[in-house]
Amino acid sequence: MASALRVQVSPSALIAFSLTSPNPEIKEKSSFMIVMVSNGPGELSTWVRPLAEALNKKLLKRSQEINSKISLRLVLVPCPNATGKEAEAAKNIGIFELITPAKKFWNLLIRPKLFGEWPSNGLVIFLGGDQFWSVLLSARLGYLHMTYAEWVARWPQWNDRIAAMSSNVRNKIPKKFRNRCTVVGDLMADLPSLAKEVMPLQKGSWIALMPGSKKTKLCIGVPFLLEVADHLAAIKSEISFLLPVAPTTNLHELQNFTNSKNPIAKHYKSGIAKILPKEDNQPFRRIVTIHGNSIHLHEDPPAHDLLSQCELALTTVGANTAELGALCVPMIVIVPTQHLNVMQAWDGFLGIIARTPILKKFIGLLIGIWRLRNRGFLAWPNIAAGRMVVPEKVGKISPIDIAKEAAYWIESKERLNGQREDLRTLRGRPGAAGLMADEIIKLFMTKNNR
Numbered sequence: 001m002a003s004a005l006r007v008q009v010s011p012s013a014l015i016a017f018s019l020t021s022p023n024p025e026i027k028e029k030s031s032f033m034i035v036m037v038s039n040g041p042g043e044l045s046t047w048v049r050p051l052a053e054a055l056n057k058k059l060l061k062r063s064q065e066i067n068s069k070i071s072l073r074l075v076l077v078p079c080p081n082a083t084g085k086e087a088e089a090a091k092n093i094g095i096f097e098l099i100t101p102a103k104k105f106w107n108l109l110i111r112p113k114l115f116g117e118w119p120s121n122g123l124v125i126f127l128g129g130d131q132f133w134s135v136l137l138s139a140r141l142g143y144l145h146m147t148y149a150e151w152v153a154r155w156p157q158w159n160d161r162i163a164a165m166s167s168n169v170r171n172k173i174p175k176k177f178r179n180r181c182t183v184v185g186d187l188m189a190d191l192p193s194l195a196k197e198v199m200p201l202q203k204g205s206w207i208a209l210m211p212g213s214k215k216t217k218l219c220i221g222v223p224f225l226l227e228v229a230d231h232l233a234a235i236k237s238e239i240s241f242l243l244p245v246a247p248t249t250n251l252h253e254l255q256n257f258t259n260s261k262n263p264i265a266k267h268y269k270s271g272i273a274k275i276l277p278k279e280d281n282q283p284f285r286r287i288v289t290i291h292g293n294s295i296h297l298h299e300d301p302p303a304h305d306l307l308s309q310c311e312l313a314l315t316t317v318g319a320n321t322a323e324l325g326a327l328c329v330p331m332i333v334i335v336p337t338q339h340l341n342v343m344q345a346w347d348g349f350l351g352i353i354a355r356t357p358i359l360k361k362f363i364g365l366l367i368g369i370w371r372l373r374n375r376g377f378l379a380w381p382n383i384a385a386g387r388m389v390v391p392e393k394v395g396k397i398s399p400i401d402i403a404k405e406a407a408y409w410i411e412s413k414e415r416l417n418g419q420r421e422d423l424r425t426l427r428g429r430p431g432a433a434g435l436m437a438d439e440i441i442k443l444f445m446t447k448n449n450r
Contacts, residue, residue: 032070032444033122037137039079039102041089041213041248042319043128045302046326047148048074050190051127052095054433055440070444076102077133083214089247092301105133109140123160123443131155144443148187148436156180161443163436182439185432188326193430195305199283205410206240207232208307208329209295210315213246217316219264220339222257224399225314226289227270231403233293236410241295242310243287244303251275251285251297264339268399311416312409314402321390322380326427330419332405333379335394381426389422 034055038048055072074096076086087101098116100108108115124138126147131154138145139158146161147153149169153162156177163184164170170181209229211221229241245251256262258271265271276286276294287295298306304327307313313324313331324331381389393402409415 031119031121033119033141033143034070034072034440035122035124035137035141035143036072036074036096036127037077037124037129037134038074038127039077039086039129040082040319041086041246042322044086044090044093044247046188046191046319046322047127048090049093049302050187050194050433051125051148051436052093053194054190054437056095058434058437058441071097073098073100075100075105075108075137077105077129078102079129081214083248085248089301092247109136112141123440125440146440146443148184149181153181161439163432163439165432182435184435184439186326186428187432187436188322189428189430190433191302191304191323191326192308192328194302195308201242201306201309202240204238204240205236205312206242206310207406207410208310208313208315208324209241209243210313210320210324211243212316212318212320213248217318218249218254218257219262220336221316221334222254223262223265223268223270224334224336226258226272226287226295227268227399228314228402228406229295230270230289230291230293231400232406233291235403235407239410241293242298242303242306243295244298244301244307247301251299254287267339270399312406314406317378319380321378325379325381325384325390325423328420328423328427330409330416330423331379331390332402332409333390333392334397334402335378335392336397337394338396381423384426385422389426390419 036048036052038044052072052074072095074090076082076090076099079102082102084103087099090096090099100115104115112118118141120142122141122143124134124141124143124145126134126145131147134147135145135155135158137143144160145158146163147155147159148163148165150165152169153159153164153173156162156173159177159180162170162173162177162181164181165184165186167183170178170183173181207229209225211225212218225243232239232241245254255272255275258265260266271290272287273290273292274288276282276288278285282296284296284298287297289295302323304323307324307329308327310329313320313329315321315324315331315333317333317335321331321333377383377386377388378392378394379390382392391405393405
């Protein structure tokens, strides 16, 4: 999930940076500091939260036993695909002693004492973004460093420990550093065990609508999926809809994506007519479309327990597909490319170029044509499997096309069950967060015994 931003620096520059240590006169309140480093809302939900929960249960509760106080902080790092609201979303995890927003990352590197007291011993853990940011931070603080590597560990020489998602990651590491790596598995496999206890959804067929978490995706995804819901309701009246509101947006913003403030909305025939409050028999607020169809809102992320009760999800590309895959929820992945600025919603180098003010229209169109002709898989389950597990609808697609496709899937229980089983096979065994917590304990004990 790492962003496309890459930083190159010589080892000598890193050593010079590490020599600028924090103020040694700062009074320590904690004997050991764990600093998680991440970037976007997807990584916060799928990597940071499972590990933070595991540490809270497994490591922090042992702090008295090992006669040490251990504290946990989160540092968000620069990322071209972030929304700027990640720090606020991270507060919902409710575990971190301190959360540093991405816009203050450089200030933290230069003058860490402005951000609280730092003990002499600690560990920095990479959990999203560019792996080099966590390398820099660990060097600056003089802390141990660990990387959770989904596909590749880019700086094994500067890691005290590497927690790999699979043996393929470990095999890519140079042999002289391979003994630092332990295969822990997929952190996302622990998501189902973290689901909240909530009221079961009412009986019937539920479809999740997941337009994304970033403005560039929401401006297309919200009006598009509202019209899909209206078409689906006309085809199958017994269907119910759930829209989990991403932690980086809110209902007011969703409304703006369906009115004149969003020029793309004029291309679609749906919109929000009104908002209904919670009622005794309706635990969620509801959107009512201009065609009179209700869409239930979940505004207390994450919505994993509710999503796991849905028969099907209609989603954009991105971390949504990873979360749904981990929860074994069948999905249809949608990328409507009829709008030029859909390119801005794509991650990585292509997305950065497409956001260039002067060139984005021309270059964005050319890149769009090239990407569609030469693209690989876009959805996380397909990337992981190396084959088409979930359908990807890319191109000039219409809401009615997606509505018909969704209705076909809902009517075909065997296909839904088949996709669900494929996703379950890809997910792997739960427990990666616990195994990674064990590796952290080992590092802590080794440091304490020196």
